[in-house]
Amino acid sequence: MNKMIQAIIAGVVVIAAIAFFVVNNLSNNSATTEASGPVEVQWWHAMGGSLGETVNAMAEEFNASQSDFIVTPIFKGSYEETITAGISAFRSGEAPHIIQIFDAGAATIINAKGAAKSVEDIMTENGYDFDITDYIQGVRYFYADANDKMIGMPFNSSTPVLYYNKAILDEAGVTPPKTWEEFEMTAEKLKAQGHIALSQSHTPWIFFENFHSRHNLQIADKDNGFSGLPTELMYNNPELTMHFEHVKEWKDKGYYGYYGKAWGDNQNAFVAQDVAMWIGSSGSFGGLKQSAQFDFGTTYLPYWNSVNSNPGTTFIGGAALFAMAGHTDAEYKAVAAFFDYLTKAETQYFWHEQTGYVPITNAAYELAKKDGYYAANPDAEVGIQQLSLHGSEWTKGYRMGFYVQTRESIYREMDRLMAGETTVADMLKAIETDGNRNLERFAETVK
């Protein structure tokens, strides 16, 4: 019996020692290591495939351009996976220096006091000039806080545009529709020629968020979440109800093709010429040019003339780069130098040309114009032109907590509406209920 007790004690001691070792190692903060030689900065991003290659090329160019700093880009998967990786790294004190966070996750990081360090502060503290008006209208305040201070550096920004198959539209004798009223007539003619008129990717982004900015409609209380934590989602409104009554009708009449929630399934329908028009991202331009075996054109996101006859700019999508809190001054100096490099007109122009994302600064836009890029590729300019349309009260952006889940509810309800399992009224009501609950939960977490 004595021996057994001895053994148990020995076992416990071993377990405790190993556990102590493990826990101690986990909580050890790497940020305290003294830097000698070039300062290394980690950049976690969600740019896969050819976008990732462009990201690597930019980091390499920056590293080669000077000898004080080294930026290491690390691909972390999808946007959701990247923010999740960042969150768990932050919680264990191993946060990367720079992390790419997408539009729907902006509220999660901007509202968390002490998770990110403002880009504007980093730039000015390290001796760089910072003027928010250097950035184009559409991206300027999207990642800013309530005082218009820029928190996240806009990086890959895009906006929804309408792509159309030139041959099919010509054959039906129609031009790409400017308004949804016009679309109904266009669609009828296309249908007579045996075509489905339209498909669309990313319902929450295009038919919800951008529907509101295009028509200058409010999305949530507290100024869309800019002046405080919103508690009320305003998607359940007459304008959106009207829009979805029509969308449902278009689906039933064969004007609108719905291929599920996945971005690619709807885009593929356009590439395979199953549909004549597709609403996607201005950033899809480069990819479409490679995959579509036909001539296509690009134009603005349609609007309802009956809702707003003077429609304005749309929201950007994509993501921004945030500098995470808890690093040394030397490291922030490196981050500032890298951000400065990223926003240079030449860098932005390179990024714009390689990927189709819009250039985020006025200077880069001017450079692309001067270089004759748009004369050769007029379609590449549509996104930035749309973002340069006049801004209004509700076009700055939106800031909603746990919005990723609300977007999931939107996807889910859209699936159901299209499958005939719910009505427009019930759909918007369900989204409102879920969204309000998410906002309320999130508001409680913010201290």
Added chain:
Amino acid sequence: MSNKRVQFSHSAIPYLFIAPQMLIILIFFIWPALQAFYLSFMLEDPWGLSREFVGLRNYLYLFKSSEYLSTFLFTIFYSAMVAGLSLGLALVLAVKANAVIRFQSTYRVLLTWVYAVAPAVAGITAYFIFNRHIGVMYDLLLSMGWDFSPETNAFDATALLILVSVWKQVPVNFVFFLAGLQGISKAVREAAALDCASPSRRFWTITFPLLAPTTFFLLVINLTYAFFETFGLIDTLTRGAPGGATTTLVYKVYQDGFLGADLGLSSAQSVVLMALVLSLTFFQFRFIERKVHY
């Protein structure tokens, strides 16, 4: 089972030997489980900067949500379908493969190797096979008048998910059933054959009861598979769509916790899931195992 216990005197060494195993269980199971239990009563900001005790609110939120209820029901339905179909199919295949005389090993290998395919790979493969634009099965189904669309049709999505899950699980069950069948003594089967009972009668009165321990073991394994391991399939095939129709409890934990960063809610779901699996295991051992003769 005998209740006889023999007590040998032994030294402390055995306890030291099991210490690493206990440590692993402690770190990778007990600790996270306790952590989940603790977090399920909390409302926390994603970055862990603030934390607030909210009592049972996360649980109330779940049980008031009709989404969660339908996820719950779908998980039960899906697990029953996957376990039932893959066990049944594997049993038929094992009995047939056991009876084959020529090319026996060829058949066995052919029926086994799907097991080597990782769930996520199986999911991607199936996604391509059934894809509207490039899939061969899509074309086949369309020629039969079925516009197969798992992206928008809940029935199609569920059918596809069950099909692939079963396909992936049959080989494991097959291997165990075959081993079980080969463990049945030839003498017993010959005696049964001499009694001139019909083959199906021989199967149900002799073979199947002798396979009962294997079947019971596989039932437990299959339900666990359907509950947890099909995650990779769902993530690559349907992502819970359309309209949340193919979201299982595990997938929902992932969506809310890992994609949505709502840790409290996700933890509450994990605890519900743990309770469900524990009670299911208890039920199996308490009631079903009684019918098993070893």
